[in-house]
Amino acid sequence: MGNPVLRRIAEPIADPTDPAVARLAADMIATMLDAPGVGLAAPQISESRRIIVFRVPADRSEGEEVANTVLVNPMIEPLTDDKVLGWEGCLSIPGLRGLVLRHKCIRYRGYGLDGARIERVASGFHARVVQHEVDHLDGVLYLDRMDDLRLLVCTEEMHHLNAALAAANKDAPTRT
Numbered sequence: 348m349g350n351p352v353l354r355r356i357a358e359p360i361a362d363p364t365d366p367a368v369a370r371l372a373a374d375m376i377a378t379m380l381d382a383p384g385v386g387l388a389a390p391q392i393s394e395s396r397r398i399i400v401f402r403v404p405a406d407r408s409e410g411e412e413v414a415n416t417v418l419v420n421p422m423i424e425p426l427t428d429d430k431v432l433g434w435e436g437c438l439s440i441p442g443l444r445g446l447v448l449r450h451k452c453i454r455y456r457g458y459g460l461d462g463a464r465i466e467r468v469a470s471g472f473h474a475r476v477v478q479h480e481v482d483h484l485d486g487v488l489y490l491d492r493m494d495d496l497r498l499l500v501c502t503e504e505m506h507h508l509n510a511a512l513a514a515a516n517k518d519a520p521t522r523t
Contacts (some may be wrong), residue, residue, distance in 0.1 A: 348440050348488065350388045357397045363419040363458040368398065372417040373398045380415075384438050386476045388483030391439050397421070399480035408472040411492060418465060421481050425450040426468065433475050435489045436502065439485040444505055446498035447489050449475050489506035 353409055354404050360368055371394060379400055383490040386401035397420045403413035429451040436444045452470040455477050479489060493499060500508050 350393065350439075352393050352395050352488045353439060353488065354481065355390070355395055356486055357388075357395045360419050361398050363460055365437075368396075368419065371396075372386050372398060372400060376415050379438075382438050386480040387438065387501065388480045388492060390483050390486075397484050399484065401472045401476045401478075401480055411471070411473060413473060416465075417460055418455065418457040418477075419459070420519065421455055421477070421484070421508055422516070423450075423478060424454045424456075426452040426454055432498075433472070433513050434505070435475065435479055435512075437489055439477070439483075440488065440490065442502055444500055444502050445489060445493050445521050446495075446508075447475075447492045448494065454482075462499045 352511070363367070371389065372447045375387045375389065375392060375398070378392060379385070379402070385403065386399065386409070387395040388399045399412070399418050399421055400415060401418075402415045403411060405412035408507050426449070431451045432448050434444050435447045450490045451474065452468065453474045454466065456464065456466045482489070489494075490499070498508065
């Protein structure tokens, strides 16, 4: 956080099949896995390009697993007005986690490295990861989406807020 590239709208990629784009995607996947993280957008490695990589581990998404995915020039369409609070962290903001309100179900579109169109419906954690990464392409950090900064915590202190939330309500709040 603080690098100006994180606050700019990233440039579209003209040709997803360009070998330079494949090299960038491979570097991004390696960085994401090394972190370890579940998503990364090009601006996070100082590349103002509209490309994201992500994965959805089965243990984080009620059994739905999504392998390493590259999405070039992604677009998101909310499919309902339903939103849900969920924890987010960011490789660009180490050591912090926040409760962020996101669309519960989305459709995303973009292109793979082979130039083929990708279109998929996602919900839950899968939808959250894609929305978080696409925000990076528009110069938005998850902190910008938070309504209440009292729900921003140091990672090692999350258990305090989790305990308070669990006592108040067993399920994450849903708002329309």
